[in-house]
Amino acid sequence: MIDFGVMRASRAILFGPGQRLSLGRIAGQIGKRALVCTDTRFASTNDMTVLRASLDDQGMAVLVFDGTEAELPLTGILACLDVARSFKPSVVIGIGGGSCLDMAKVVALMLSYDGTVDSFYGENRVPGPVLPVIGMPTTSGTGSEVTPVAVLGDSNQTLKVGISSPYLIPHTAICDPELTLSCPPGLTALSGADAMAHAIESFTAVRRPREPGLTVDRVFVGKNGLSDRNALTAITALTTYLPRAVADGADLEARSAVMYAAMLAGLAFGSAGTGAAHAIQYPVGALTHTAHGLGVAALLRYVMAFNRPNCTATYAEVARAMGIAGTDQEELADAAVAAVSALFDDIGIPKTLADLGLKADQLAWVASQSLKATRLVTNNPRSLDLEGATSIVNAAFVGDWRGAHLSAAE
Ligand SMILES: NC(=O)c1ccc[n+]([C@@H]2O[C@H](COP(=O)([O-])OP(=O)(O)OC[C@H]3O[C@@H](n4cnc5c(N)ncnc54)[C@H](O)[C@@H]3O)[C@@H](O)[C@H]2O)c1
Ligand SMILES: [Fe+2]
Structure with missing residues (x-):
């Protein structure tokens, strides 16, 4: 029937319309300082206002980085790290398409270990656990909320590059299909x-x-x-x-x-x-x-x-x-x-x-x-x-x- 199987997954996967509203309480259980990685589109939505309030309600310190660009250029990651390092988050929340989720994963990695981003390119080069990530997708495609990989664009490399490690799997995935209603x-x-x-x-x-x-x-x-x-x-x-x-x-x-x-x-x-x-x-x-x-x-x-x-x-x-x-x-x-x-x-x-x-x-x-x-x-x-x-x-x-x-x- 089955002779071999591997499943690596988030610690929790929450699925269903309205589940996004549990973000504050879920994040509050993990840490008290939340870095939110998103993009300008989502940052301007009513959903963002509501989710932000759910974090505030837990007494959390919140920093929102809304500069994530599609296909995740390295320059944007470095810009996020610039503000994130002094904020010292205890949990990183990615909300958006795969680019925002991958941003959260790479930033969580870079805040956890010394080294340049390119030192982690490839497979199994992440030395150990990284800051906990909550992935909340607004597209239905990449699956990044549960995967061990983040993909980014580095202008020093001809092709896009990946960082693959089981340690990059988000701690919690919150999949709320209502967030995709706005996708054209x-x-x-x-x-x-x-x-x-x-x-x-x-x-x-x-x-x-x-x-x-x-x-x-x-x-x-x-x-x-x-x-x-x-x-x-x-x-x-x-x-x-x-x-x-x-x-x-x-x-x-x-x-x-x-x-x-x-x-x-x-x-x-x-x-x-x-x-x-x-x-x-x-x-x-x-x-x-x-x-x-x-x-x-x-x-x-x-x-x-x-x-x-x-x-x-x-x-x-x-x-x-x-x-x-x-x-x-x-x-x-x-x-x-x-x-x-x-x-x-x-x-x-x-x-x-x-x-x-x-x-x-x-x-x-x-x-x-x-x-x-x-x-x-x-x-x-x-x-x-x-x-x-x-x-x-x-x-x-x-x-x-x-x-x-x-x-x-x-
Ligand atoms: N980590 C993984 O496992 C994995 C797997 C496949 C692809 N990827 C990467 O993910 C990225 C692609 O992600 P994507 O396809 O989700 O798109 P994306 O994150 O690049 O976003 C594309 C555009 O869609 C917009 N958008 C996102 N959600 C929306 C919504 N609900 N309504 C309206 N607009 C919305 C964004 O603002 C952006 O302008 C690429 O960088 C790719 O390499 C990662
Ligand atoms: Fe893909």
Whole structure:
């Protein structure tokens, strides 16, 4: 039934409409000095006023940093640290999209240990526990409220960089779908598609030998039974409810289901890891300055088509999770790729990398750079070399996902 499983998670995950209102009492149990990392959009909302009051009511000292920028440039992290160091928070609260949550995680890390931010880039370089973080997402996508990774943009690095460590998992996640009611359709679609990519890429990740120490040596351990369950539940929920949330942003049932799915997909990829769609998004994002979710969403169907020869059984399960009936594994597997493609068309995801602004003469660079994300490349179910990456990128550029499907299975 299950021969191996890994679940790393927040100490508490609170889920449901209205749960944001418990913020003050939850934070007050953890510490008396709260640093809130958010952005100018959320800082100007009535929700922020109410949440701030809930912290004040607990007699807490509160500092709000509202300068978080999308895709999290390092300069913004340093600006936050400038004010946070003298404030000496005992709890760091991230409220916003993945950028604000990742800001809270990196700031909590930097306030806990000496060293420059770049000294923590990579996997397992955080020496121990960091200041407790409360993550409260306002998008349904990244799952950062429960994941062990923070992603940022450093102008000294060509591509965005990650800091991955189980110590970065937020202490408490508060997932209140009402906070996502204000997401416009485009943001709902691209962040939901990012969640779908997390679920599918973790469900189809490589299986690694179950050697003792695997879970100590690696943050992302590959496919495993515990993340599989969460990934499949997320895929089912997104199939039905993501189109509804995009079509009608006020549909709270759909908003709830999509936020639930994004959180579960975060739990899934937080131990299993993601794959080629995430690896190739890094250089695409660097060249086109498009959001993480948009690039991942635009790439997923092509990556699925490329991986298809190695994913008959797993894609058949994906198809069943998407509500597709049938008994022939090969047909079901093909149907999974087609269904994801149709779902993404339905919610308005760009069909090609050209739509994202990529140019034909940039394709070779994208393919070669994507191989640098070795933690993602080695997690992909079909081994990815320059030829493979090139075929995906070329197919994604012209919009021919069937063309990414190289003939021979490995
Ligand atoms: N740590 C992780 O596990 C993880 C996983 C995937 C992606 N990421 C990172 O997360 C970031 C992307 O996060 P994101 O997709 O959530 O977007 P985001 O945080 O970058 O925000 C994008 C925009 O959406 C706005 N926004 C956020 N919530 C809103 C709401 N409720 N209503 C209206 N506007 C709203 C923001 O103000 C911002 O302008 C990237 O930096 C990406 O690399 C992190
Ligand atoms: Fe992602």
